[in-house]
Amino acid sequence: MKLTRASGILLHPTSLPGPGGIGSLGVEARAFVDFLVETGQSVWQILPLGPTGYGDSPYSAFSAFAGNPLLVSLSQLATWGDLRTGDLPDESGRDPRRVDFGRVHGEKEHLLQRAAQNFQRHASAERRQAFDDFCALQGYWLHDYVLFRALRERYRHRPWNLWPADLRHRDPQALTQAAEELAAELHWRKYTEFVFFTQWFALKDYANARGVQILGDIPIFVSFDSVDVWANQPLFHLDEEGDPLIVAGVPPDYFSATGQRWGNPLYRWERMAEQDYSWWMARFRWNLAQTDAVRIDHFRGFEGYWAIPAEEETAVKGEWRPGPGASFFQAVRRTLGEVAIVAEDLGVITPEVEALRDGFGFPGMKILQFAFDGGPSNPYLPHNIRPNGLVYTGTHDNDTTLGWWHHLDKKHKDQVRAYLGHGLRDMPWDLMRAALASVADWCVLPLQDILGLGSEARMNRPGLGTGNWDWRFTSEQLTTDIGQRLAELTRLYGRRPAPAEGQNRQGNA
Numbered sequence: 001m002k003l004t005r006a007s008g009i010l011l012h013p014t015s016l017p018g019p020g021g022i023g024s025l026g027v028e029a030r031a032f033v034d035f036l037v038e039t040g041q042s043v044w045q046i047l048p049l050g051p052t053g054y055g056d057s058p059y060s061a062f063s064a065f066a067g068n069p070l071l072v073s074l075s076q077l078a079t080w081g082d083l084r085t086g087d088l089p090d091e092s093g094r095d096p097r098r099v100d101f102g103r104v105h106g107e108k109e110h111l112l113q114r115a116a117q118n119f120q121r122h123a124s125a126e127r128r129q130a131f132d133d134f135c136a137l138q139g140y141w142l143h144d145y146v147l148f149r150a151l152r153e154r155y156r157h158r159p160w161n162l163w164p165a166d167l168r169h170r171d172p173q174a175l176t177q178a179a180e181e182l183a184a185e186l187h188w189r190k191y192t193e194f195v196f197f198t199q200w201f202a203l204k205d206y207a208n209a210r211g212v213q214i215l216g217d218i219p220i221f222v223s224f225d226s227v228d229v230w231a232n233q234p235l236f237h238l239d240e241e242g243d244p245l246i247v248a249g250v251p252p253d254y255f256s257a258t259g260q261r262w263g264n265p266l267y268r269w270e271r272m273a274e275q276d277y278s279w280w281m282a283r284f285r286w287n288l289a290q291t292d293a294v295r296i297d298h299f300r301g302f303e304g305y306w307a308i309p310a311e312e313e314t315a316v317k318g319e320w321r322p323g324p325g326a327s328f329f330q331a332v333r334r335t336l337g338e339v340a341i342v343a344e345d346l347g348v349i350t351p352e353v354e355a356l357r358d359g360f361g362f363p364g365m366k367i368l369q370f371a372f373d374g375g376p377s378n379p380y381l382p383h384n385i386r387p388n389g390l391v392y393t394g395t396h397d398n399d400t401t402l403g404w405w406h407h408l409d410k411k412h413k414d415q416v417r418a419y420l421g422h423g424l425r426d427m428p429w430d431l432m433r434a435a436l437a438s439v440a441d442w443c444v445l446p447l448q449d450i451l452g453l454g455s456e457a458r459m460n461r462p463g464l465g466t467g468n469w470d471w472r473f474t475s476e477q478l479t480t481d482i483g484q485r486l487a488e489l490t491r492l493y494g495r496r497p498a499p500a501e502g503q504n505r506q507g508n509a
Contacts, residue, residue, distance in 0.1 A: 001293065001340045003388060003441035007495040008043025009036060010059065010396065011447045013071050014099055017475045021094050021104045025199040026073030033207045035478055039487040040496035044207060045215040045444050047292065047396060049200070056101045057464050059219045059297065063227050064150065064283050065141035070108055070337070076199060081122065082115035098504055099470040116188035134194045140282065146189035147175065148227035153241055161242035168242055170392045180283040191403040200290060208292070211497055215342065216291030218283070220298040221248050221264035229265055232279060235272055236265040246307040249315040251281035254346065259315025261308055269324045277328060293340035300345065300353045302328055329360050342390060363389045366440065368431055369404050372415045382438045391440035393431045393449050396459040400448040401428035403455030430454060436493040443495060451477050
């Protein structure tokens with residue numbers, strides 16, 4: 001993946017402002033694209049777009065292919081005639097800076113069912129044809145997904161391995177009968193995916209037409225309670241009843257004496273290889289259609305992964321097992337050609353992982369919050385960063401830079417001051433300036449840092465199952481002063497895209 005010097009902002013669409021209690025793919029998303037353009041940004045990095053399960057984490061989705069119905073713009077459905085303006089949810093009692101996921105789930109599912117019914121009764125022939133075309137083209141994942149969600153609803157949200165045996169083992173007759181009985185629910189869930197992707201691709205086109213690329217995110221592992229595992233059981237380490245045999249995580253380290261037990265079922269890579277990784281190829285193809293490039297979360301797992309016996313409560317008794325390595329990315333190249341992949345290579349990375357990343361030319365990531373311990377050889381320090389990569393102040397898993405700075409002890413604050421060479425009276429802009437000035441081709445800044453927010457705006461605290469992912473900003477926070485400051489630093493460090501021929505810097509002919 002060849003990068004040109006640019007910068008952008010990390011913001012998941014759930015954090016956008018607007019009505020409905022959660023960010024959506026409507027007019028506020030376009031307004032954010034406009035802000036990117038006005039400030040010279042050409043990258044919008046998002047988190048995974050899948051439908052979220054317990055804890056509402058984008059990294060714990062019911063499907064690696066489906067879209068999140070919570071992101072559907074209800075206002076746009078009203079514009080299309082699928083809802084009436086009076087149907088839209090009441091805005092009273094909402095905190096505009098937090099997502100109340102419980103309330104939003106209930107409101108949106110109810111209204112999406114109503115919209116689907118109205119669509120079925122009143123949609124134009126053109127929209128009906130578009131819906132039928134979508135269902136036919138995406139049928140390879142869509143039918144299993146909507147059936148999975150409908151069955152999960154029928155069985156009171158229990159995971160699929162606790163369903164009746166004939167459905168758990170995907171007996172064809174049982175699946176056909178269930179689909180017939182649940183036809184109405186299957187329809188509204190297909191409608192939801194149809195309108196989600198209609199809105200998403202319109203937003204992507206809007207961004208691309210204005211010079212903004214979308215950087216997406218593919219988690220290497222999938223959730224056990226997902227259609228991906230239920231519909232592809234032979235491709236995972238499961239027993240005859242569908243229970244996991246080994247699960248994912250990372251070993252004990254400096255930060256955790258017991259490691260991290262993530263619990264995702266692990267792939268049977270040898271079986272995937274026999275199929276030339278066809279499930280993964282379909283996943284890459286669809287995700288790359290939705291974005292302009294993708295970040296692979298936990299890239300090191302393709303070289304080697306930590307396998308933990310499922311009965312273990314911690315990650316201590318796991319073992320390293322080899323991943324598919326170069327053969328996997330050779331298959332990607334054979335099937336899809338050159339693809340735009342960013343390797344999430346944070347943490348303890350071995351020479352073998354670096355060789356896999358560099359052998360295919362994938363850009364890596366550097367986080368400045370990790371830079372100021374370990375001395376001048378720390379790979380995250382700006383002078384050690386290489387051009388073919390991305391630099392961040394922090395990511396969705398870090399504290400905001402202002403929060404990080406406030407929690408640093410005096411020793412580490414002095415190291416930051418000594419390195420940057422001044423008194424640091426303007427954090428987080430001091431660290432953002434260092435990121436923008438670095439030689440990394442792409443610099444991506446969390447919006448929380450641009451807004452100068454503290455720990456109250458942190459997106460995720462790894463290890464906590466609840467209470468994450470709910471931060472939002474308001475339109476009033478994107479002030480003219482902030483926009484002008486960001487635009488000037490972007491220009492100063494050569495990251496602003498050149499104006500098109502025949503235009504001045506304001507874009508006027």
